[in-house]
Amino acid sequence: MxxxxxxxxxxxxxxxxxxxxxxxxxxxxxxxxxxxxxxxxxxxxxxxxxxxVSQMGTNLIMVMRARMRERGVSTGRDNVQSLKIKDVQLIEEKAHYLSAVSPVFNASAQIINGNYNWSGTIMGGNTELMSIRKFELETGANFTDDDIRKYSKVALIGQTIVEELFDEGTDPIGKVIRVGNMPVKVIGTLKAKGENQMGEDQDDVLIMPYTTVQKRMLGIDYIHMIMASAMSESVADEAVKEIETLLRASHKIKDGADDDFEVRTQAEMLExxxxxxxxxxxxxxxxxxxxxxxxxxxxxxxxxxxxxxxxxxxxxxxxxxxxxxxxxxxxxxxxxxxxxxxxxxxxxxxxxxxxxxxxxxxxxxxxxxxxxxxxxxxxxxxxxxxxxxxxxxxxxxxxxxxxxxx
Amino acid sequence: MAHPILKIDNLRRTFMVGGEEVHALKGVSFEIYPGEFVSIMGSSGSGKSTMLNILGCLDTPTSGTYYIDGISVKDRSRNELADIRNHKIGFVFQSYNLLPRTSAIENVELPLLYNNKISVRERRERAIEALELVGLKDRMEHMPNQLSGGQQQRVAIARAIVNDPVILLADEATGNLDTRTSFEIMSLFQELNGKGKTIAFVTHESDIATFTSRTIMLRDGHIISDGKAEYRSARKALEEMPPDIDE
Structure with a gap:
């Protein structure tokens, strides 16, 4: 058969x-x-x-303030002030494996344009934040180091904010909107990125020079976190170690003592x-x-x-x-x-x-x-x-x- | 005389039924020669079904010998028996046993499917040939339920002759048919016999047995008579039949 x-x-x-x-x-x-x-x-x-995760930035490394623990109970990191601007400068100068580094501030505020208003997410960073977080410009231009020095009231806005604050067809570039009580000039718009895995709208973002957020909005002298890009994925581990070594030395942390910061890589988040x-x-x-x-x-x-x-x-x-x-x-x-x-x-x-x-x-x-x-x-x-x-x-x-x- | 196609000698078959021995065949001997048209007759319980099963290599005798086409069927495995059936025997059953929802030609091709030596084309050609022989070439693609009882039995006969067997075994092949159709089928058998086919026809109807050239009578596991006679022409019987009978 x-x-x-x-x-x-x-x-x-x-x-x-x-x-x-x-x-x-x-x-x-x-x-x-x-x-x-x-x-x-x-x-x-x-x-x-x-x-x-890779949209959040290629080879992204995040340095966060360590969570505080009191008698074994984690009390969060909101009140921790361990990261300062000088840490960013130190990393910028000494680190070998990083291609970009930026201080980051997070805030939220009512953003107003005429009759429209929107409770948006505000981010403060330096000129390199755009490349670290993989934001791209749709129109306009990024702010400059000069804007950072002058605490300029300029902003780049994401597509969600463009939609919420402006009539269709209006060019937002050059318009002045209010962030809280502060008038801010829109100098650029960001390309749409959509939602991330957790369902957060990545286009609901307004980026300003970090000095503007830190001094004009928050009035604090510490920074929320540092974001950096490793030169490539293969050196990400070395980059992390380098940052840890640099920060432990500058924060004068003794051997065996806990760090007052936390370094996370994209790979860990992915995992x-x-x-x-x-x-x-x-x-x-x-x-x-x-x-x-x-x-x-x-x-x-x-x-x-x-x-x-x-x-x-x-x-x-x-x-x-x-x-x-x-x-x-x-x-x-x-x-x-x-x-x-x-x-x-x-x-x-x-x-x-x-x-x-x-x-x-x-x-x-x-x-x-x-x-x-x-x-x-x-x-x-x-x-x-x-x-x-x-x-x-x-x-x-x-x-x-x-x-x-x- | 030529060598016999079937040769059985002192054939016995005993069944165990509920711890008791039942002797279905009690020492039967006969031979069937090429070109014979034999009817094996007997009432129910005479052992004719057991006989047919053994002749058809579906069953093996308890004792005695059985040669088909010179091959002994003693101590053969299931598969060897299946091959003997495939190559040497053509079965025609009372209830046709055609595969439902399968065209006439596919039904006829079936035995050849179990023969690896036959190509697809040869299978087709031989099936068409066999259907032509039974006069159903124009109904090749019909399904069994589109055919009358007589036509279905013709397809079954075509299936039985397609592998060119040494003997055709018919088991009450007219049992489900009316008289006229029975005669038609018997006429077909006579025609095939005229072309040299050897046929063994098991029946309990003496009327049908008159169409065969030799009648072996079984009773209680013994042969009680074995006589040859010129057979009655089924065609003539058909012509003599009043036209409205059984219709």
């Missing part, structure tokens, strides 16, 4: 009952499509996290976020896999019924010269064809669904080749595994009894 004849026999047998074949496949279709969807969603959200999404993906995929097993049992069920129903056919095939192995192979082949076609349909459905989801969520759409190949293998294995028992039953029938079966 060659494989071609076998496939033909199995195929024609299945085609005799198309509706049943389709219904039998349904379980596998659902199982595979949910596995593909879950893996697809996992990969897409992973890619989206990677995207978002943290992917571990959460990875866990979710694993969980959902496991649930999907269960539905695949249920689908397989569905196939086994139907094949079992089919064998009983087609006892006479089996008897006939044996009478006209089919070996037991041919019968076994025929029924195995039928269940494998069922599960493979079901799997193919499932893969198509799964990809469509994950495409739909990624469009809806704004994630990149990724076809995971290993997942597709694996599902295909799993399908074939499901067919063989769940088809074996009914096929074995069919092949061990006695031709005389099978022929007489009513």
């Amino acid at each position: 060659n494989i071609f004849n076998l496939t033909k026999i199995a195929y024609t047998a299945l085609m005799r009952n198309k509706t049943r074949a389709l219904l039998t496949m349904l379980g596998i279709v659902i199982g595979i499509s949910s596995v593909i969807t879950m893996v697809g969603v996992g990969e897409s959200s992973q890619a989206s996290i990677n995207n978002q 943290m976020m992917s571990s959460i999404s990875g866990m979710m993906t694993t969980l959902l995929t496991a649930i999907a896999a269960i539905s695949l097993i249920v689908g397989g049992i569905g196939i086994m069920n139907i094949m079992y019924v089919t064998v009983t129903e087609r006892t006479k056919e089996i008897g006939l095939r044996m009478a006209i010269g089919a070996h037991s192995s041919s019968i076994l192979m025929q029924f195995l082949c039928e269940s494998v064809i069922l599960s493979l076609i079901g799997g193919l349909i499932g893969i198509v459905f799964g990809l469509l669904i994950s495409y739909g989801l990624s469009v809806w969520q704004g994630w990149p759409f990724i076809i995971s080749t290993p997942a597709v190949l694996l599902s295909f293998l799993v399908c074939a294995a499901t067919g063989v595994f769940f088809g074996w028992y009914p096929a074995k039953k069919a092949s061990s029938l006695d031709p005389i009894n099978a022929l007489r079966y009513e």
